[in-house]
Amino acid sequence: MTTFTATYSPEDNKLRLYASSRLDAETFARVKAAGFVWAPKQELFVAPKWSPRREDLLIELAGEIEPEEMTIAERAQAKAERLDDLAHKRHREANAFNRAAQQLSEAFSHGQPILVGHHSERKAMKTKxxxxxxxxxxxxxAKLADYWLYRAEGVERHANRKSDPKVRARRIKTLLAELRDLQGNLNNCHAALAFWDRVTDDETIVKAANYGKFTKFGDYGALQSGEKTPQGLRAERIEAYQKALDSGYWERWISHTLNRLSYERELLGTVARHEGELRETAIQMFAREHGAHKPKATATDMGFVLESSVPLPAHIASGKTLELSPDEWRDLMRDCGYSIPDVKRNEKPSVVNVKAAGIMVNRFGKRQVLPVVEMTKAEYGKIYSEQRGTFFSADGTFRVKVCPNPRTDVPRYTAGWCAVFLTDSKVHPKPDSECILDAIPEAAE
Structure with a gap:
């Protein structure tokens, strides 16, 4: 009887299956269909990554999944040793063939040519x-020896690279992106059930199927042909989304991803607790990074309350709202490995919408006065994108929108540039600058 041992390695996120004897045809087909491949040198079946289906199969065969005893470094060292042995073997073969070729070449060492038609021709050609x-x-x-040596170096280099802090930090970012995708699937199920709970009339159901909102491809056509009724479609969609939630499939993926994040963060190092000022935007960014659906944070007397239209991620809260004090929010962010990013200040001068007779700007290194032309946002947006932009003021304290002057009879390609005053835009306070002039002639060069 074949006995099985199943292992999982958090270092490479792979499942491995060890069998005591050759698998029967049925079991082999099931293992292969699950994505496992046979590794002959290691004498085991390995899956490229974890999945609920593969985990269920290993638990069925082995009863439990144990931690993998061999680390990536040890596995890489064993593989590198095998490749080194292959390289040495090919080196020995290359040396043996070189010696044989050298011995055979001694027949021609004195420059004796092959005599065509002579009785020695056949033997000489065979020797050659x-x-x-x-x-x-x-x-x-020799080429194969170099190749296997290159492979051995690559194996060791790859194992060392996976433990590099920068690589581990990028891996954490990838896992967070996967977490948001998985949580998004779960959020979509909750949002769909809430939607179908509100929508009960046939007309709205048909519109939802037409726009594809919380329906599948072909539902609208089935309604038009009479294959499905609106209420039947609604019941079908509710059953499908409820089944997805009850299966616990997404919860298993999310739990596994959170465990991987904990493992990687533990090896990378703990995140420092934020001791600075805490704002609503920081809490919303934290919740959004962990997959919350449109989170909204509001300041309260106790601290901050976080709300969402669907249940928040389970590792943050157990419902749609969570209210904590600022210190409790800081502790939660630290426990989840979240650090508030530093705000990058924009040191570039802002665009100022100023109405004046003329504005002096630095255009292509020259100080120049531009007339100010009034227009709406729509008119400014119609101007070709490569012909509109911003110029710095002469003293560099602000920028102004510019474009070819549309208020002239001169063709656009020969018209001069003008400063733009958007009549339907917010007017910023007039800056205290000598670059804004009340009259063009005095400042013109």
Whole structure:
């Protein structure tokens, strides 16, 4: 009877299955269909990554999944040793073929040519063929030796790279992106059930199917052909989304991803607790990074309350709202490995919408006065994108929108530039700058 041992390694997120004897045809087909491949050198079946289906199969075969005893470094070292052995073997073969070719070449060492028609021609040609064949085999073996040495170095380099802090930090970002996708699927199920709970009339159901909101492809056509009724479609969608929630499939994926994040963060190092000022935006960013659906944070007397239209991620809260004090929010962020990013200040001068007779700007290194032309946002947006932009003021304290002057009879490609005053835009306070002039003639050069 075949006995099985199943293991999981958090280092490479792979499942492995060890069997005491050859698998029968049925079991082998099931293992192969689940995505496991046979590793002959290691004498085991390995899956490229964890999944609920593969985990269920290993638990069925082995009863439990144990931690993998061999680390990536140890596995890489064993593989590198095998590759080194192959390289040394090919080196020995290359040396043997070189010696054979050298011995055969001694027949021609004194420059004796092959005498065509002589009784020695056949033997000389045969010797030459053997010499060329030995030399070709020597060259091929030498190339293979170099290849296996390169592979051995690559295996060790890859194992060292996976433990690099920068690589581990990027891996954490990838896991967070996967967490948001998985949580998004769960959020979509909750949002769909809430939607179908509100929508009960046939007309709205048909509109939802037409726009594809919380329906599948072909539902609208089925309604039009009479294959499905609106209420039947509604019941079908409710059953499908409720089944997805009851299965616990997404929860298992999310739990596994959170465990991987904890493992990687533990090896990378703990995140420092934020001791600075805490704002609503920081809490919303934290919740959004962990997959919350449109989170909204509001300040309260106790601290901050976080709300969402669907249940918040289970590792943050057990419902749709969560209210904590600022210190409790800081502790939760630290426990989840979240650090508030530093705000990057925009040191570039802002665009100022100022109405004046003329504005002096630095255009292509020259100080120039531009007339101010009034227009709406729509008119400014119609101007070709490569012909509109911003110029710095002469003293560099602000920027102004510019474009070819549309208020002139001169063709646009020869018209001068103008400063833009958007009549339907917010007017910023007039800056205290000598670059804004009340009259063009005095400042014109």
């Amino acid at each position: 063929e053997r010499m060329d064949s030995a030399q070709a085999k020597a060259n091929k073996a």
